[in-house]
Amino acid sequence: MSINIRDVPPAPVKATPGFLDLSRLNRSVLLAVRSLWLHKLRASLSVLGIVIGTSAVISLMAFGKGSMADALNDIKKQGTNIIVRSVKPSDDSSTGSRSFVVSYGLTFRDLERFETFGDTIGRTVPMRVFPSEVRYLERMQNARLVATTNDYAAVNHLQVARGRFITSEDNRNLTNNCVLGATLADRLFPTEDPIGQSVLVRGHRFRIVGVMDNRMPTGGTGGSSAAEDYNLDIYIPFSTCRARIGETVIVRASGSRSGEKVAISQVVLTVNADFETREGRERVKAVGESIKNILKEEHYKDDWAVTVPLDRLEEAERQQQRFTSLLVLIASISLIVGGIGIMNIMLATVTERTREIGIRRALGAKRRDIITQFLVEAVVQTTVGGLAGVIIGLGIVFGIPPLWNLITGSMLPALLSYWSILLSVGVSIVVGVMFGLYPAWQAARLDPIEALRHD
Amino acid sequence: MPAIVRVVDLYKDYFMGDVTVHVLKGLNLSFDEGDFIALMGPSGSGKSTLMNILGCLDRPTAGSYYLRDDDVAQMTDDELSEVRSTYLGFIFQAYNLLPQYTVVENIELPLVYQGAILTEETKARCVALAEMVGLAERLDHRPKQLSGGQQQRVAIARALVNDPQLILADEPTGNLDSRTSDEIMMMLTELNRAGKTIIMVTHENDIAEWARRVVRLRDGQVESDVRNDARTVVALP
Incomplete structure (x- = not known):
């Protein structure tokens, strides 16, 4: 057998990577996906918390908002x-x-x-x-x-x-x-x-x-x-x-x-008046007060009642706000629980992949590279989990009301709020960073010699 | 020939609770560029420790390690990574390929940590290296689908991809049968002829015979240092 190293094309010129090199990031993501693909079941189980969390947020928000909007609409029809x-x-x-x-x-x-x-x-x-x-x-x-x-x-x-x-x-x-x-x-x-x-x-x-x-x-x-x-x-x-x-x-x-x-x-x-503006609302209330005063002058008996539907609108809106913040709270809890699930699996993964980390370190990976690798894996997981949750959530929002109508004959109003999608995906990504950081750091601080010796 | 590796008064102590183990005790060695050195010695002689230090995976307790003109003994972790990535190529006893990557991807890996942007050009180099070690037919195979000898050849190609100044082989034939061992040793000899400096740890005399110089360690000190000129080279074309 004869080998001739001179025939091999030269080694590439060493590149100095920029602060944010998109092609490198791209590659990190690709590598992370490949690593996760090796353990498809484990990866999907570990993001299950995130998936359920996001889909719950999106569907609960939609149903909550839908039923609220029904009530609000009745009031809004009354307008001013x-x-x-x-x-x-x-x-x-x-x-x-x-x-x-x-x-x-x-x-x-x-x-x-x-x-x-x-x-x-x-x-x-x-x-x-x-x-x-x-x-x-x-x-x-x-x-x-x-x-x-x-x-x-x-x-x-x-x-x-x-x-x-x-x-x-x-x-x-x-x-x-x-x-x-x-x-x-x-x-x-x-x-x-x-x-x-x-x-x-x-x-x-x-x-x-x-x-x-x-x-x-x-x-x-x-x-x-x-x-x-x-x-x-x-x-x-x-x-x-x-x-x-x-x-x-x-x-x-x-x-x-x-x-x-x-x-x-x-x-x-x-x-x-325009009831969507503060001035409009104030004006309606002022007129309501004047009418009450007139009636107090004219009637010696309590035989009248003045209703300003706008009052109820504001009450309903406050209620909706309370409801929304409650949902956000529940969502955060479920996403944090999901994040802990991911951290748990990642810590086990780091132990299992100790040798891989050693090999990478021997081949020139810096601590930073190892951190990046594990962090990207965590974020890829939570992002994919978040997106899957969005898809399931959308499926629930659009799929359940017709079924509900078919079975019970009554309406189940759902109103999708777009910011709930952005919020839940955003929080999923943040959770990935938060809960991926510690396992990634654990991986990076391994001694390369110990890591290489690990089986 | 100028020295590519020089260790001066190298000490390495391990602290295990109250006990301090002195593994290397004032080692002085100098390896020439283009040489092929076999490091031998019984277990506990310090050859693995020396290899780790030479491979920039560990730092000595005291003394200097000059890689060309740079003293790498006291470099930071990041700087050591940089040195490994730029100047060194590793061949392990257990091959140490990444199971999830194909042959070509395994060979590419050191380039990733050089910060190289992977292009068709870099891929062409990796493919050429795979062909050079006789794996032209198995570019897309995963390590699991390869025999031990083939895996070690991938590892050799991977060690060459960054065009290293120094190749460190830690018992490269330890897991191979004698016929495959000879193949691998032939390959290393050929690389050495092409100008690569190789430092190899082995405990087998017949493997050490392939090297040009055999350094034996015992108790953290050099026991013997022999030029191996009587070596038979008839096997080489």
Whole structure:
């Protein structure tokens, strides 16, 4: 056998690596991947904590935010509304006489005084609400009668399915037109077209001019706003109601009858302001306070209530913040636990690879090179684990709600927040550095001779 | 021939609890460039310790070790790594290849720690070295798929990749049968002829016969230092 070393190309010129040499980093990552690939199962088990941690963060955040957003949206739909309601006062024993018809609530004088706000108020929607039977031929349905103006649909985000809503002309001309909620229309007119037909309400005939779209009942968001089901509503012009039916209404409830004399059940005022800004919110609150002051002057009884939905918005937002920080806390704990898992395996790996470290040191590796190698391995592991967690998390966020809907029939709202992805991957990388550093240092401080002798 | 390695009054003590073991006791040696030296001696004679110091893996307790003109005895850990990476090539008894790397990648490894950027050129050099040691067919094999002799040949190629001034072979044939041993020794002799300085530790007389100079140690001191001119070179072409 003959060998000739002179035929071999010369050794490369020694390069002085820069501070951050990308091609070297690239190579370190490649080498780390190769080392990890040797023990695929071990590497994947050791990052399992990180994987579960990140996927939990992403999916929990999404579901939490989703359900929050639902509640927030209900409130936000109310926007800058201020709701002023008539409240039946508790039996006032002060007068001594208990009359059959109770008179209370908002008056037209109140409404006039609200007009002094001028341009601050965009819309003023008064309404008179009471339960009423609605009849068509032999069919009868208990409904909620809502006498109101044309702005009602806009303020409550109602859509007309067919025909039209109550208009200002209807109110001006005291027409006997009405609009039916979706369910009410279905029950009274299962087969026929309701438009143009007449229904009987409290002895008056009303011609149907429109049918509303189906609307999800609002969830009661606590506080003073109750759940409302708009689908069993019948809408008539406010002025028509006042003229034909009047303020006094007899209601039969569970066998007993009671009467009440109420001019206006509720007034919704829309403040001209942007509720996304602090100034807008302050303005809405200020108007709310003024309205309360007006009502305190006008009413000697406690027969009114003012609700500013924005107050609840802020409360809900605070709640969301608390919820988010709680999740971040849980996430940090799970990621730290994951990091400890990685450190544990890495320490075992260093012992197992002592000889490899010795060989590398003999071939010219500096302590720094060994640290880099093990650190890169740790970071590669946690980064891959973090990314796998993101993918699983996304799978949960997009895969579970349809399944949930299929099985339970109810909605599971999920809203993916992009910063939760960035956060969890970022934290995974940091965890890799934090928990890789000690094992890497352990590896680097080995004596090369001892390391070479190790089997 | 100028001296490439010179050790002057080299001492090495090991401290084991209360006991101090004096392993090297004032060693003075000088090796010429282009020479082929066999270090021999019974276990405990200090030959492994000397080899570790020569290989810049360990530092002496006292004395100087000149590698050409640099005293490397008191260098820092990083500087020693630099010296190993630039001037030295290692061949071990147990081959010490990295199991997860292919033949070519194992040969490349010292270049990585020189900070060299691996290009087609560096790869060509590694492939040429693999071919030179007769592994042209096994460039992509892993150490596990190679015989002991083949693994040692990869190690020789790896020791040459950084064009070292000094090759340190620690019982390079210790794990090989006699036929393969001869192959490896022939290869080392050929490298020596091509101008490489080789220092080899062995405890077998017939292996030591391949060297030009045989230094025997005993109890941390030089026992004998013989030029091996009577060596048979008929086996070489």
